[in-house]
Amino acid sequence: MMPQVNRKAALGCLTAMIVFMLVTTYITTSSLNPLAVYSSDSIIAKIIVSLFAVSLGATLLQLLAISLMRLQIRLTAGKPADNLVCPGCGLPLMPYISSHGQPIMCRNCGAWWHNGPACYSKGLAQRVTVIPTTACPKCRQATSQCQDLFGDLDDLVK
Numbered sequence: 001m002m003p004q005v006n007r008k009a010a011l012g013c014l015t016a017m018i019v020f021m022l023v024t025t026y027i028t029t030s031s032l033n034p035l036a037v038y039s040s041d042s043i044i045a046k047i048i049v050s051l052f053a054v055s056l057g058a059t060l061l062q063l064l065a066i067s068l069m070r071l072q073i074r075l076t077a078g079k080p081a082d083n084l085v086c087p088g089c090g091l092p093l094m095p096y097i098s099s100h101g102q103p104i105m106c107r108n109c110g111a112w113w114h115n116g117p118a119c120y121s122k123g124l125a126q127r128v129t130v131i132p133t134t135a136c137p138k139c140r141q142a143t144s145q146c147q148d149l150f151g152d153l154d155d156l157v158k
Contacts, residue, residue, distance in 0.1 A: 014056065024052075086112070088113055089114060
């Protein structure tokens with residue numbers, strides 16, 4: 001299991017990136033405005049500020065995506081995302097995203113699963129699924145059992 005990211009550590013990392021970006025800007029232009037670096041002659045400062053800005057933007061987008069995922073899971077499941085357990089592997093849903101796949105909801109029964117080869121995609125070809133086109137393993141199993149029964153009934157009627 002990958003350790004959960006500490007919120008204080010994540011906030012410290014974001015703060016450090018902003019501080020390094022501002023220090024680079026101040027050393028180069030004697031101003032705290034990061035956009036002022038682009039009007040200076042220092043190419044290295046432009047590269048450093050650009051890298052920090054891109055990594056800061058990517059980190060903020062990732063935090064937004066995780067927050068929206070937690071909100072969606074809480075609204076559809078009726079309980080916090082940290083309390084949900086994957087029916088396929090029996091492990092908590094959110095802490096095992098990195099090793100078992102993103103959470104995905106079955107379109108038939110509404111259960112939340114890990115989207116990985118051991119859980120939701122069990123027995124399916126390996127592919128990236130964002131919107132499920134097939135049912136979860138439990139619903140697929142129930143459907144296949146019903147189809148077998150229908151086949152037996154057709155033989156009995158003939």
